[in-house]
Amino acid sequence: MTATPLQRLMDNSAYAALYERVVHPSVLAPFTRRSSFEEIFQELRALSAPPSVAAEGLVLDLACGTGWFGRRLVREARATGTSISVLAVDASPAMLARARRIAARDGLTEIEHVEADVQRLTMVASGAADEIWLCGALHLIPDPHRTLAEVARVAKPGAVLLCQTFVRSERAAIRSPSSLASRFGFTFFELAELEHLIHAAGLAAAGIRRYGAVVFFAAKRPESGEPSPTSSS
Secondary structure, eight states: OOOOHHHHHHTOHHHHHHIIIIIHHHHHTTTOSOOSHHHHHHHHHHHSSSTTOOOOEEEEEETOTTOHHHHHHHHHHHHHTOOEEEEEEESOHHHHHHHHHHHHHTTOTTEEEEEOOTTOOTTSOTTOEEEEEEESOGGGOSOHHHHHHHHHHHEEEEEEEEEEEEBOOOOHHHHHHHHHHHHTTOOOBOHHHHHHHHHHTTOEEEEEEEETTEEEEEEEOOOTTSOOGGGGO
């Protein structure tokens, strides 16, 4: 698989060092006012089921980058007295090196960082994950259907996927930066397209919120006895 220019840039140590403080907020700012990591976390946590409750067990932080969400999840679990282990997965060695350094500095031993393609989570058993986070990456992945199908495979029945990605917007102020971002490998989904991808993967949409060209959604693997979304499509 040929890496896009943006994917190559992400494997630069200088880019990784600037990612959380400079790159991430700068990229989101043209598309939404909810551009901070904490705002994204709170929006997604409000969509989880039950809402605003830390998961227990195995939590996946997919396409983790420098690991902000994994660290936040551990701090949430510690604050609420829940027990979790976080598996943080990314394909970029530079991003993972940065993530490991920060987690070690902060004493967050509950996080394991693994270099892997999120479309092939061979290190995770089927039905093993209690909660899955995929933030700021679905629009960069060549095959989002395959990724969501892999999420459905590793999710326990009833487990929730929490995702932040991008959708098309007709607002004039957003069209220009969207065009530029598309040249760097961003995909801007139609909402109906995103809903189709969720259902085609065997997941059930559990909640969605849109702000500008940024969308937050929760999708659930159906529990035993619940109809599969694909069965009615």
